[in-house]
Amino acid sequence: MSTPANETTTSQVRPGVLSLSIREKSALFAAYMPFIKGGGLFIPTNKNHKMGEEVFMLLTLIDDPAKIPVSGKVVWVTPTGAHGVRTQGVGVQFSANESGKAAHNKIEGLLGGALKSSRATHTM
Numbered sequence: 875m876s877t878p879a880n881e882t883t884t885s886q887v888r889p890g891v892l893s894l895s896i897r898e899k900s901a902l903f904a905a906y907m908p909f910i911k912g913g914g915l916f917i918p919t920n921k922n923h924k925m926g927e928e929v930f931m932l933l934t935l936i937d938d939p940a941k942i943p944v945s946g947k948v949v950w951v952t953p954t955g956a957h958g959v960r961t962q963g964v965g966v967q968f969s970a971n972e973s974g975k976a977a978h979n980k981i982e983g984l985l986g987g988a989l990k991s992s993r994a995t996h997t998m
Contacts, residue, residue: 892917892966893941895934899984902935906981910949910967913978918963923948929966933977936984944977945969 894917896902907914915933923929925948933942950965968974 891930891932892919893932893934897936899936902981903985906985907950907965907967908982910965912968912970912974913981914946914949914965914967915981916950916952916961916963916965918961920954920962923951923964925949925951929964931966935980942973942977942980944973945971946974 894915896905905916907916915931917931927948928945929948930943930945933944934940935942946966946968948964949967952960952963952965954962956962968977
């Protein structure tokens with residue numbers, strides 16, 4: 875089954891590891907959480923995660939074939955059936971290490987001026 879270019883795909887590589895591929899700038903904008911210290915991403919998933927849980931992600935962003943390995947912790951949970959027909963998933967705050975800073979800088983560089991937009995996201 876193919877995924878439309880504007881979608882975000884998530885898969886579980888192995889337990890505790892989330893693989894996230896964001897192919898469009900609009901999908902990255904919707905997933906990015908700039909209000910989280912150090913940045914973070916909303917990851918659609920039907921797996922239950924707990925607040926504070928440590929996770930490891932492999933991110934593929936836009937047209938860059940390189941995967942960005944980044945660790946983080948769950949700071950947001952949108953459960954099944956959330957108000958407003960929100961997508962089920964978790965918000966993960968990037969760790970304050972080199973990989974977390976690299977992911978944060980890469981995403982902010984890709985989004986540029988879009989960060990000031992008032993468009994709706996998965997979390998706000």
